Amino acid sequence: MSQPTSPSSSSPPPAPPPPLEGGKLILATIAVALATFMNVLDTSIANVAIPTISGDLGVSVDEGTWVITVFAAANAVSIPLTGWLTQRFGQVRLFVASILSFVLASWMCGIAPTLPFLLIARVLQGAVAGPLIPLSQAILLGSWPRDKSATALAFWAMTTTVGPIAGPALGGWITDSYNWSWIFYINIPVGLFAGFITWSIYRHRESPTRKPPIDIVGLGLLVAWVASLQIMLDKGKDLDWFNSPVIVTLGVTALISFAFFLVWELTEEHPIVDLRLFAQRNFLGGTIAISVAYAVFFGNLVLLPQWMQEYLNYRSVDAGLVTAPLGIFAVILAPVVGRILPRSDARVIATVAFILFAVVFFMRSRYVIEIDTFHLVLPTLLQGIPMALFFVPLTAIILAGQPPGRIPAAAGLSNFVRVFCGAVGTSISTNAWNNRTILHHARLTEQASIYNPVFQQSIDQTQQTLNLSEPSARALFDFQLTTQAAMMGLNDIFYISAIIFLAIIPLIWITKSTKGSSGGGAAGAH
Numbered sequence: 001m002s003q004p005t006s007p008s009s010s011s012p013p014p015a016p017p018p019p020l021e022g023g024k025l026i027l028a029t030i031a032v033a034l035a036t037f038m039n040v041l042d043t044s045i046a047n048v049a050i051p052t053i054s055g056d057l058g059v060s061v062d063e064g065t066w067v068i069t070v071f072a073a074a075n076a077v078s079i080p081l082t083g084w085l086t087q088r089f090g091q092v093r094l095f096v097a098s099i100l101s102f103v104l105a106s107w108m109c110g111i112a113p114t115l116p117f118l119l120i121a122r123v124l125q126g127a128v129a130g131p132l133i134p135l136s137q138a139i140l141l142g143s144w145p146r147d148k149s150a151t152a153l154a155f156w157a158m159t160t161t162v163g164p165i166a167g168p169a170l171g172g173w174i175t176d177s178y179n180w181s182w183i184f185y186i187n188i189p190v191g192l193f194a195g196f197i198t199w200s201i202y203r204h205r206e207s208p209t210r211k212p213p214i215d216i217v218g219l220g221l222l223v224a225w226v227a228s229l230q231i232m233l234d235k236g237k238d239l240d241w242f243n244s245p246v247i248v249t250l251g252v253t254a255l256i257s258f259a260f261f262l263v264w265e266l267t268e269e270h271p272i273v274d275l276r277l278f279a280q281r282n283f284l285g286g287t288i289a290i291s292v293a294y295a296v297f298f299g300n301l302v303l304l305p306q307w308m309q310e311y312l313n314y315r316s317v318d319a320g321l322v323t324a325p326l327g328i329f330a331v332i333l334a335p336v337v338g339r340i341l342p343r344s345d346a347r348v349i350a351t352v353a354f355i356l357f358a359v360v361f362f363m364r365s366r367y368v369i370e371i372d373t374f375h376l377v378l379p380t381l382l383q384g385i386p387m388a389l390f391f392v393p394l395t396a397i398i399l400a401g402q403p404p405g406r407i408p409a410a411a412g413l414s415n416f417v418r419v420f421c422g423a424v425g426t427s428i429s430t431n432a433w434n435n436r437t438i439l440h441h442a443r444l445t446e447q448a449s450i451y452n453p454v455f456q457q458s459i460d461q462t463q464q465t466l467n468l469s470e471p472s473a474r475a476l477f478d479f480q481l482t483t484q485a486a487m488m489g490l491n492d493i494f495y496i497s498a499i500i501f502l503a504i505i506p507l508i509w510i511t512k513s514t515k516g517s518s519g520g521g522a523a524g525a526h
Contacts, residue, residue: 016404017205019145024201028143029155031197035099036136037159038190039129042071042106045171049180056180057115065234070119071126072423073230077223078130079416080273083409084212085131086138091207091408095135096199101128103191109184133160134411137395139202142404147342150396154338157391161334162327169320176317208405218265218272225257226420233427237434274409282511286398287414289507293354293390294418295425296497300361301326302426303433307490308376311369311483322376329384337392346393347508353389354501354508360386361498365491369483397511429493436489437482444481 054064112118
């Protein structure tokens with residue numbers, strides 16, 4: 001084991017600093033929450049601006065999507081490094097450095113004159129953002145009293161759930177009303193404020209540091225398999241998946257690198273990622289449950305506005321506003337969950353959340369083409385309830401019993417799996433929707449033949465009613481049929497999502513009860 005920087009390696013670790021109180025606690029929580037919000041907002045705010053960015057920089061939309069891909073890949077690589085980086089530099093220094101570096105990278109994104117410059121800035125932005133979410137959990141848990149750790153996690157959950165939801169609407173509004181550069185510039189004042197307040201309050205509360213050897217092989221393998229798999233997932237649909245030699249190469253690279261990574265990290269004395277955390281029942285069950293749930297949730301969150309824009313003629317900003325009510329109950333109920341969690345079994349609350357998710361997705365599986373805005377918004381509004389009920393309890397389960405020094409590593413690894421599963425869920429959902437749409441389209445066209453008198457009568461009636469030529473009438477029919485097939489395919493995805501949420505409930509119950517443990521890792525520290 002690596003030696004701490006203290007004079008005597010046999011001396012006990014220093015006691016953690018006492019919790020913050022009063023206004024200092026409130027201000028510190030706001031600053032840490034803003035840094036987290038700034039990060040999660042950037043995972044989705046650029047999505048709706050890609051066509052505009054591509055046009056301004058003189059590249060195709062397909063090339064412009066690399067703005068999203070490179071950020072996600074760099075972010076996915078850096079998140080699991082949080083535990084190792086914290087050991088070397090300390091929680092506070094690493095957190096503040098990540099905030100200020102994120103501000104710098106955001107400024108570089110805003111002034112980017114060319115696509116290569118923007119991509120370099122986005123790689124930097126994604127890389128330095130990795131430690132923000134895991135460290136925000138660790139810092140908040142150390143700032144709040146032991147019996148209030150669930151409340152701390154509730155405030156953290158409010159920012160991580162609202163950010164991805166607000167991103168598309170905010171990004172669409174800024175792009176339409178101002179300039180796409182401002183989707184990056186808005187991070188500058190927020191980040192400077194959060195960094196200044198965090199350093200002012202926490203600079204004397206630094207965590208102990210040590211200097212473990214650098215696991216160069218593990219780091220190289222991590223970069224190889226995560227980056228390869230992330231790029232494969234993001235570009236797979238555009239390149240026709242495994243019909244493309246590029247995708248095949250990326251897939252083989254990811255598979256081989258991942259296999260070597262597992263073997264190396266499990267046998268290395270000082271691994272860059274502590275995979276031994278999965279030997280803990282709560283960490284294993286909680287991480288898998290929250291990651292699968294997030295994959296299904298995030299995959300559907302991407303599909304819904306895409307369907308509204310393509311088939312219901314919603315503008316990007318309007319589609320974002322339809323999904324925005326998801327954050328209402330998530331924000332209102334998060335503090336309530338924080339109050340009841342210490343007196344409740346987190347597994348029960350998470351189970352209720354998964355059941356409610358299943359109900360919401362079943363409601364969506366009944367959508368029709370003629371649906372109005374109210375019936376689009378209603379399930380989205382109700383979905384905020386299980387959103388508030390599943391993030392905090394599952395995070396409490398994952399971090400329960402972790403000593404303070406191990407929370408950054410545990411939070412980093414669990415967040416990496418969750419975020420990475422979100423990317424996987426998006427690719428799977430998009431591909432599955434496309435495949436189901438093609439299937440339904442084929443089935444619906446089986447009877448669309450000139451030898452079918454009913455079909456031919458329908459085409460004739462359309463020609464007479466709308467004064468169209470026969471080719472135009474057939475084109476209109478095909479458009480209507482494609483729209484119906486897309487609706488049926490999307491309903492299939494919603495229905496399957498409801499089943500998945502019910503199917504993963506047993507994962508929650510392989511964990512140990514956290515009732516009475518204050519719902520957080522700090523509570524179980526010893």
